[in-house]
Amino acid sequence: MSKDNSMLSLQLFRRIFFILAGITLSISAVNSAEYADKETCYECHDPQISSHIKALKASKHWDVNLKSSPVNNKECQSCHGMSKAHTQAPTKRQPEVSFGPRWTSSIIVQNDTCLSCHEKTATHKQWRSGIHSKKEVTCVTCHDVHVIEDPVRIKETQKDVCTVCHKIQKHGIHNNKDKISINPPCATCHNPHSNPLPTVMMLENRSKGCRSCHDFQEMEKNITVSEKAKSYHRVMQKDDRTCVDCHKGVAHVDKSNFGKLLTGGLTSMPLGLFYPAQSDGDWLLEEHKGAQALRQGRNCRQCHLGDEQSMGESLSPKDVQPFITGKISVKQQDENLAITVVWNGSNEDESVAIMFDNGQVDAFSSQGCWAACHSNMPSMTKDRDYGLKKYLLSSQQQNRSIGVPAITHNQEYLDKLRANGKFVDLWLAKLSAGKVREVNRYSILETRNQTEVGNLKASGEYENGMWSITFTRPLADNLKPINNNSILTFGIAIHGKGQTNAQHSVSLPMTISINGEDTDFILK
Secondary structure, three states: OOHHHHHHHHHHHHHHHHHHHHHHHHHHHHHHHOOOOHHHHHOOOOOOOOHHHHHHHOOHHHOOOOOOOHHHOOOOHHHHOOOHHHHHOOOOOOOOOOEOOOOEOOHHHHHHHHHHHHOOOOOOOOHHHOHHHHOOOOHHHHOOOOOOOOHHHOOOOHHHHHOOOOHHHHHOHHHOHHHHHHOOOHHHOOOOOOOOOHHHHHHHOOOHHHHOOOOHHHHHHOOOOOHHHHHHHHHOOOOOOOHHHOOOOOOOOOOOOOHHHHOOOEOEEEEEEEOOOOOOHHHHHHOOOOHHHHHOOOOHHHHHOOOHHHHHHHHOOOOOOOEEEEEEEEEEEOOEEEEEEEEEOOOOOOEEEEEEEOOOOHHHHHHHHHHHOOOOOOOOOOOOOOOOOOOOHHHEEEOOEOOEOOEEOOHHHHHHHHHOOOOEEEEEEEEEOOEEEEEEEEEEOOOEEEEOOOOOEEEEEEEOOEEEEEEEEEOOOOOOOOOOOOOEEEEEEEEOOOOOOOOOEEOOOEEEEOOOOOOOEEOO
16 A cells, blocks of 8 residues: 555545544533433423423523523522432433432432521521521422412412411411411511521511501590500611510410310310321322322421311312311220220221221321322222222332332242231221120231231120210231330221221321320320
């Protein structure tokens, strides 16, 4: 080969090498961009289809004129992380940072993501030392960024967000239902990002919340206001005084805000059972508004105590009784736990059941009976004639989804779970002619398995329109023993005449402990 030909060959080789290198670099750039470009996100989260993404693009978080907004800082990835694994398997792997409802990052990760921008602002700089942060509330518990207008920041809708937890305030200031529409927003008197007690905010804004209705000048002229009160109102002109210096605890029925939830340590309490329709554990953890709170370990009761009747009325068909009233009592009889269920029912009610755990199944501690009820069970939303009985998600290696079958863990693994108490105990009293006809016991893990009744007993009868059934079992029961450190969770279900499967009334989960601390009932 001549020298010229050799040079041409070398040049051709170099050209091919650099072309290939360029292609490789381009591919690398594409692969890199695959996890950093919003267009990758749009392949699934199309703004033209998803109302949440469309709303986000119309919000402050997508304001191109705001230098600190996410759109000017890595776009979607500024909040959700690079999420490489999610882009490779979007239905199976969560984003690097997820705010729910399907997946949820830890409370710290979620709040740190928001605070990376918002902690620089005056309104949020004290969040970490505030009461909501200490109670492990997340930013997205109250805020929704995938909307054009965040409900908690709008005067007319702010109370609807706050009163999900602060139920006593649903009736408004001074418990005056007729004036709710003109109540000032909660944040007029309370700072949710640091100390929510009203004194601080009211010092800053000169008791603006009170003055929205109460006019000092008008009260000065009012002959029904005493001279002593008028003199106090003149003192209110000073910058270091607020209305609540004198008027303590009058704005709300119960200044503690959580009166019902803080009662605790009882031996008996009213019982409300509601018809849950097709609400199941899958829906609770993925689609309903409280999904994130449940996945973070909160209890259904913390949001829904007192809502049983309204939930039953909204969920039940016209021909189904939406709500059952009753009473629940708990006590220790010798070395036995005794739970008495009293309800206003029919002589033809078919059964009453208690699902029970001693703190060994985390999902049950949070969700109660819903931890064992799923969408692919008979009469539920995704029933495909699978004929499944109750089961816990922990028994499955792969959960059922569209086009994907469920895969249950092998028997050795299930036996290990069972040996470690990772199952739920179900007690069932079948009723007939006003008496307990039969008592059955089941364990729930990969399915509902009948077990030995052992020393579990149920007794009681129907009289004057009321059922009263008492379940007893030893504290040292070999399936679910109870000790001084146990926090017991249980839920109740009642099947009326002709009701099967999900056609029943259920209670929210309730808790028991021997010392009564932070539980509904004390065992004594």
